[in-house]
Amino acid sequence: MSDSGTLEEAYERLHRTGPEFDGWLSNHGPMAVEAMVRHGYDRDVHRWLDGYVARLDELPRGASPVGGGEWREALGDARRLGDWLAFFDGELRERPWRDVLETWWPRLLPGIAAGATHGVIRTGHAVHALLGFEDETRLAELGQALGYWAARWQPVAAAGPPSGTADPGRALDGVPRVPDQSKGINHRLDQLAEVAGWGPAVAALRPAADAEQARARLAELADAATLRYLTHAHGNPVMLVHAATAPTAVLRTLPALPQDLWAGSLDAAWAAGAAVTAAYAPAEPVARQDLPAGAGPAEEVFELAVRHGDEHVIKLADTALDVHRRTGDPDALAAVARAATLISPFAS
Structure with a gap:
């Protein structure tokens, strides 16, 4: 992974936008830029984002915080997207990211179809970035990924x-x-x-x-x-x-x-x-x-x-x-x- 700072700059731009746009389409920006930087295409990231970000919606706001005892009921409730993003932002500020992932991975995994599998895909890109280097911006991306997965949590039938x-x-x-x-x-x-x-x-x-x-x-x-x-x-x-x-x-x-x-x-x-x-x-x-x-x-x-x-x-x-x-x-x-x-x- 490049240490140019391009990924952090890209994440900062993207974290002002929501995980979805045009109703339910997934924001692929964080996934694509992580791959581009890892493969050495830092120089192309911001040009690509200039076009892509224009398509995106604003970051949704939370309305009712997800409490520790109600998380099961809130899983898969897309109306709580902003609440879930705020929840994981707090979790990752208070606990080591590997501990958060270990706790929530088995809870989220049964709903792997979330967002047409984009919840788990965005999480995989975020974890891959963190395994290379840890900083606040990459931690924030993991929180966005997990929050999106939780809000769109959807099991595969039978x-x-x-x-x-x-x-x-x-x-x-x-x-x-x-x-x-x-x-x-x-x-x-x-x-x-x-x-x-x-x-x-x-x-x-x-x-x-x-x-x-x-x-x-x-x-x-x-x-x-x-x-x-x-x-x-x-x-x-x-x-x-x-x-x-x-x-x-x-x-x-x-x-x-x-x-x-x-x-x-x-x-x-x-x-x-x-x-x-x-x-x-x-x-x-x-x-x-x-x-x-x-x-x-x-x-x-x-x-x-x-x-x-x-x-x-x-x-x-x-x-x-x-x-x-x-x-x-x-x-x-x-x-x-x-x-x-x-x-x-x-x-x-």
Whole structure:
């Protein structure tokens, strides 16, 4: 992570804005700038933000503080967004951030679908930044991320723990699609409990025997979702990015968590990835021979994403480079080129 101070400057600009805009769209700014700085694109951050911040809403104010005894009732109440932001701001001023995360991670994890998984994704980026360097601005970003997750807390329907024998790639292939794909993510997720085969599909993943195996399986899940994006992205090129970036966010958070939380983290990340896949996967993949030529070398892929400018392409590139380092599979890089083709560029 660069020590130029650019990330802190970017966070300070973004912390004057809310976690959502235009009703319920997620503010991707903190996630994108963290990735840009970490990959050495400090010089592009403020230019990108100049265009992006103009789209955002003001930071919401709290009205009724979240008390220590009522947090369960306040989870998932989007009207309390300002209250939750204030709550975690206070928590992180009074307690070490790892203690706050250890307390709240298992409380928030069952609601991993929050904000179309953006609650956990923003948290993963914030933790990744803090693991590199701790300061007040990065702590404030973690508070914003956790507050957003708490306010939009949303479980994945009927998702029991894995108990099967399938690896992540085969398990994703077995996820059934929701029947009505005409509306937004909440409408699609609401159908899951009634989808024939949803429960068995979630159970099909091979469970982890210990913490290290949970970490390895999380990496395999991020790998499988990223590689799958290449041939399935046309189902919804924006939303299917999250099938890869959500497990990546969880994976990056593990070093800050006790190992006894790792297996449950895998289970939740798998449920989230499977839910996004069920909600947005196309009826049929694109045949490999119908795809354009792949991306350039790894060192050019993140530059491609920054030039393109869309926050989803930037976040997918961030994940895809991890996948390519682990697997050596060029399809991880090609997935970024595919996203840049299907998603409209952001004119900053």
